[in-house]
Amino acid sequence: MGLQEKLKELEDELxxxxxxxxxxxxxxxxxxxxxxxxxxxxxxxxxxxxxGGFDVKKSGDATVALIGLPSVGKSTLLNRLxxxxxKTAAYAFTTLKCIPGTLEYNNTKIQILDLPGIIEGAKDGxxxxxxxxxxxRGVDLILVMLEATHPExxxxxxxxxxxxxxxxxxxxxRVNIGKAIRGGxxxxxxxxxxxxxxxxxxxxxxxxxxxxxxxxxxxxxTVDEFIDVLEGNRSYVPVIYLLxxxxxxxxxxxxDFEYLPISADNKESIEKLKATIxxxxxxxxxxxKRRGEDADLTEPMIVRRGISxxxxxxxxxxxxxxxFRYALVWGTSVKHQPQRVGIYHILDDKDVVQIIKR
Ligand SMILES: Nc1nc2c(ncn2[C@@H]2O[C@H](COP(=O)(O)OP(=O)(O)OP(=O)(O)O)[C@@H](O)[C@H]2O)c(=O)[nH]1
Ligand SMILES: [Mg+2]
Numbered sequence: 641m642g643l644q645e646k647l648k649e650l651e652d653e654l655x656x657x658x659x660x661x662x663x664x665x666x667x668x669x670x671x672x673x674x675x676x677x678x679x680x681x682x683x684x685x686x687x688x689x690x691x692g693g694f695d696v697k698k699s700g701d702a703t704v705a706l707i708g709l710p711s712v713g714k715s716t717l718l719n720r721l722x723x724x725x726x727k728t729a730a731y732a733f734t735t736l737k738c739i740p741g742t743l744e745y746n747n748t749k750i751q752i753l754d755l756p757g758i759i760e761g762a763k764d765g766x767x768x769x770x771x772x773x774x775x776x777r778g779v780d781l782i783l784v785m786l787e788a789t790h791p792e793x794x795x796x797x798x799x800x801x802x803x804x805x806x807x808x809x810x811x812x813x814r815v816n817i818g819k820a821i822r823g824g825x826x827x828x829x830x831x832x833x834x835x836x837x838x839x840x841x842x843x844x845x846x847x848x849x850x851x852x853x854x855x856x857x858x859x860x861x862t863v864d865e866f867i868d869v870l871e872g873n874r875s876y877v878p879v880i881y882l883l884x885x886x887x888x889x890x891x892x893x894x895x896d897f898e899y900l901p902i903s904a905d906n907k908e909s910i911e912k913l914k915a916t917i918x919x920x921x922x923x924x925x926x927x928x929k930r931r932g933e934d935a936d937l938t939e940p941m942i943v944r945r946g947i948s949x950x951x952x953x954x955x956x957x958x959x960x961x962x963x964f965r966y967a968l969v970w971g972t973s974v975k976h977q978p979q980r981v982g983i984y985h986i987l988d989d990k991d992v993v994q995i996i997k998r
Pocket of ligand 1: 708709710711712713714715716717727728729730731732733734735736755756757758884885886887888902903904905
């Protein structure tokens with residue numbers, strides 16, 4: 641039996657099985673097996689997830705991908721947001737490879753990637769779906785584009801992204817699984833746990849051939865999230881939902897998620913989107929300063945919020961961390977101006993940093 645058939649069989653079995661105390665162990669095992677087969681199906685040697693016009697080099701301060709079904713208006717939007725010219729047309733699959741453009745906003749260069757439309761089954765190899773979703777895994781933000789007349793397209797897109805290991809608008813679960821050599825499995829938690837039982841944890845661990853481990857849950861997680869931790873290669877990406885061609889509908893669609901309305905020819909909707917992209921990327925500016933010189937306040941370094949001195953060193957120079965003694969920081973992240981800080985200090989927007997070397 642091929643992997644695809646095996647996957648289908650397991651998914652059917654999962655759909656048939658009602659969850660209760662008697663079946664939860666079994667369900668844990670089936671879900672783990674599904675995750676393992678998915679990983680095997682997606683491994684690059686089995687068909688590849690790059691090449692063929694999809695190896696676009698990242699540039700700028702952050703990268704955003706346009707994801708949606710064919711003909712929802714992705715290329716039209718790229719052309720409105722950036723200087724790029726991506727072919728647009730009224731038929732499906734106009735775009736066949738990854739087309740980059742640059743959006744300049746608030747002194748920031750944001751790379752936007754236009755991609756071919758994806759369809760149901762994309763993650764399993766339909767169309768260029770795998771290549772498209774592989775690109776989406778590595779970006780800082782995804783714009784999920786749905787036609788205003790068909791907001792239900794959201795389900796299809798999310799199923800495809802999910803099947804490829806992308807977790808939208810969520811964070812890596814705070815669960816530690818420390819493998820041990822002996823002693824069996826111990827399970828502890830620092831918060832009340834309701835979504836997963838000890839039996840389910842044992843079932844999934846055994847599917848991964850883990851028989852000795854110290855598990856600590858710092859968060860109430862589902863079996864699926866627990867498997868995500870075991871798989872380890874999930875990609876947690878923020879998403880903004882857009883309802884496109886808003887000019888073609890008369891009444892606001894009734895949906896249970898937040899979205900931005902977009903009409904390609906409505907400048908206001910495009911400007912609102914630019915501001916939302918910028919805000920959602922959560923970028924900050926910091927300034928570096930050399931000893932005895934003033935900081936150059938015209939040349940900020942654009943970084944994501946939450947960045948530490950350590951990561952700033954990495955960005956500045958390969959060897960800087962090795963020679964690092966301490967840093968002086970001016971700005972809102974410190975009490976005294978300047979203040980001496982260590983390598984794990986977290987910076988704020990508009991901070992000025994001077995690195996002192998050994
Ligand atoms: N009315 C209206 N039509 C739009 C809008 N945006 C795009 N279109 C039209 O929709 C059609 C498809 O647009 P594209 O930008 O090529 O769509 P796409 O998502 O890039 O399509 P693929 O590359 O095939 O996946 C074109 O005829 C566009 O002119 C919009 O805001 N309003
Ligand atoms: Mg296109």
